[in-house]
Amino acid sequence: MTRETDYAIRTVLYLSGRENYFAKAEDISKTMDIPKSFLRKILKQLEKQGLLRIKRGVSGGITLIKKPEEITLYDTIIAVEKNVALNRCVVNKTVCGFSSQCPVHPVWFKLRDRLIKALKEINFSGLISHGTVL
Template identity: 40%
Template sequence: MQITRQADYALRAMYYLAKLEPNQRAATSQIAEEQRIPPSFLAKIISQLSIAGLIHTSRGAHGGVTLARPAEEITILEVVEAIDGPIALNECTYSKDACPFGEDCPIRPLWCEAQDQLVEKLRTTTFGAFVKAAA
């Protein structure tokens, strides 16, 4: 499994916003430049994050992008799933019928356990904690 470039860029954009003061806005051009994200790609990402309720956007001279909730309340998992959908290490982790061995598959429990651990780590890591750890 590899996270998509779009989800990686979304995480970078959210990290940038999480480092701002509460209610401080950032221009998308500023985010794109500082996080090295192609502006046209960032526009699509910003739209998806806004639809997911993770950020607020406003236009105009005093517009920009800001987090919809405090950084301590937004998880890495929320952002990844807003962009890529639910995490699945293998198709059998969300449908045991995808495996020709079905219930008798010796590998499926390993994939399910690894996926559960990854999802739990991303679910319990907030941008607030992420910013503090990187500082």
């Protein structure tokens, strides 16, 4: 998982714990220790994926479009990474000349399927209820 994905998860987690799922970018940046330049990029990706809305201006801020129980870790990871894979050959077989005879190659696919299933079962409402609301 990239740092960018970690920051995206922190962002959605923070918003999930806020009243009306709303916050200012500065508050997210400070509280979740996300550099502002990274946060802007992540917010755009999450907005493009339909997870949040960005309102600019003095009365602006960031709001989740969906409720925390409707947003999974999978949704957030896909917003940034575009796919889930444990190895690059799972995303593109042509990057490895051994894919056709590699005994580990099918294992990566099975593990990826299990990981995706698990990520789709974990929503932010559950994460908030099991941890401290920031």
